[in-house]
Amino acid sequence: MTIQLDPCKSYLSSAIFGAISSLDGGDQIGVKSEDIFGMLEKPRQDDMGDFALPCFRFAKALKIAPPKVAATLAECLAKDPSGWVARVVTVNAFCNIYINKNKMAASIIPDVLSGTAFSYPVAPKNSHARVMVEYSQPNTHKEFHVGHLRNVCLGSSLVKLFRYCGYDVVAANYFGDEGAHIAKCLWMMKKSGKQPPAGVDKGAWLGEFYVAATRALDKAEGDELAGIEAEISNILSGIESKSGPWHDLWRETRTWSLDAYKSIYQWVGAEFDRDFFESEVSRESQVIVEEYLKKGVFKEDQGAVGADLADYKLGFMLARKRDGNTLYATKDLALARRKFDEFKIDRSIYVVANEQNHHFRQVFKTLELMGFPQATKCVHLSYGMVVLPDGKMSSRAGNTVPFMTLKESILQELHLILDKYKGDWSDEEIHETAKRLCIGALKYGMLQADPAREIVFDLKDWLSFEGNTGPYLMYSYARTMSIIRKAAESGHKPWSAEESQKFKFTIEAASEHELLRAIYDFNTVVLEATEQCRPSHLCSHLYNMCKSFNRFYTDVPVLKADSAEIIRMRLSLILAFAKTLREGLGLVGITPPERM
């Protein structure tokens, strides 16, 4: 069953369409009801009504002064038989429409309380319904740091958003488990003669050797450098020979890395349906080069092979080096083909940092030239890097903020606040609350900014928890749940899903109205955030909804309202708020604690 996302706006647009049509006898404008739906906007200030319609476009087509058109439309709308319109005020060329708040409440609150509001199937039914979201894509043998976290937050949120909207989503990871960086790491590890001590995080332990190796290589010169390079090259072929001591060591250490990543994914709640590995597509990438060389998509140039994309201002995409080895881009072609064949996907999203913009434009264009119609449905969700106050972070340089140490310091800080509940709450609850707050603060920090923007990571700011932050939203949730618990103690309960249909609403205060409107708009915002691949859009809506709630909270008494009926109505409203907030936070990967 499809439920209209915005019944009020739908009604208004058809009513306005009717009025315009009667004004416009000869149908000179040619607007449709859907066009008017798009023209109806939310006024800048709340006291200017719930919806506003600028009438310039109609005025121009009808050759009538804009304010006059607005006045005529206002008159028609005022004769509203549906009960949606409370009053209409015109300001110059604008028609400001005030909605019957109680009707708005009745149209959304019961659905929120019963949960049906959160299962609106808004995705297009037949086409493009299967979406693959590839994210994280870490290199093994390196340590996971805050930069990698942004990717994971974005990707796992997109997975949830698309699922919510009714798409069939495949969440995919793609591990870089091959290449020179691994040989360097193993070279240094062997050279040091060390073994990981018992109980240590082996993934992180391994990452340190990679950093040490690049340092050693940067420092070395002349014969020494040549010697090291020969050793590393030897290790590389050892790994690729698929047997022998280097291959065994590769396989063992690779597992350490993968285990470390998987435990982080589990901790932050990131899920994958399919893991791809570079090592699993490298052979296939060789086949692709041969195949498309024959088909004329690739050509030879200076002993190497690649696609000439000069016609598209994308340069030359190298697919096979002179030494016969394929490259990262070639493997991406092989992987894409596998995705198309194995999963029959028709939309493919790659969550990768913006330094790879050029790479993906080349890959997608080449896929198109290779004859894959799905190439046009490939999207690179490019995001800005996480940088430190004093510049870029890099695994090579070793100036990163490792995730595990960051997490520990945040948890420590949180325990300073939460330990006051010791004795009152179980240790387990304190522990779980700290974890939820930590994850909430980190994820919200990562997602509230527009993906295209760079994020400056300053530990002090992220621990301050003030303003537009995850903890603010989680606090709003905890506060609400606290009132509802308290209400239950004195015998007051929100409406149950079954009886809520017959309840009467009396929405009075401005802040109460604002809160209601934010709940009402939730699904529209989620849909926009999904289509634009921008969880930040949802974050800012949730933030505004919480501000409305906190304002409402100080303005309007709930448990001390005049009558039992009003207490019940307001309890239901704030419960609807809490449910909407929990749903929205869930879509950005955050689970709020019930109290904090």
Add this chain to the structure above:
RNA sequence: GCACCCGUAGUUCAGCUGGAUAGAAUAUCAGACUACGAAUCUGGGGGUCGGAGGUUCGAAUCCUUCCGGGUGCGCCA
């Protein structure tokens, strides 16, 4: 040199397919707990939306150009 991204209060950012007096947060100043949780709320000050042209009834938003910052541009991933 070429391509792409970014440039909005001191700082960090919203601003949806062009719409009304450009909004928050933070910092700062001044207020509100015997109260349903002050991790909260209320109010003040703070802006030539990088500059200049153009399109339009209307531009932070679209186009051109310049300036500033970032990223990338064939044998790395």
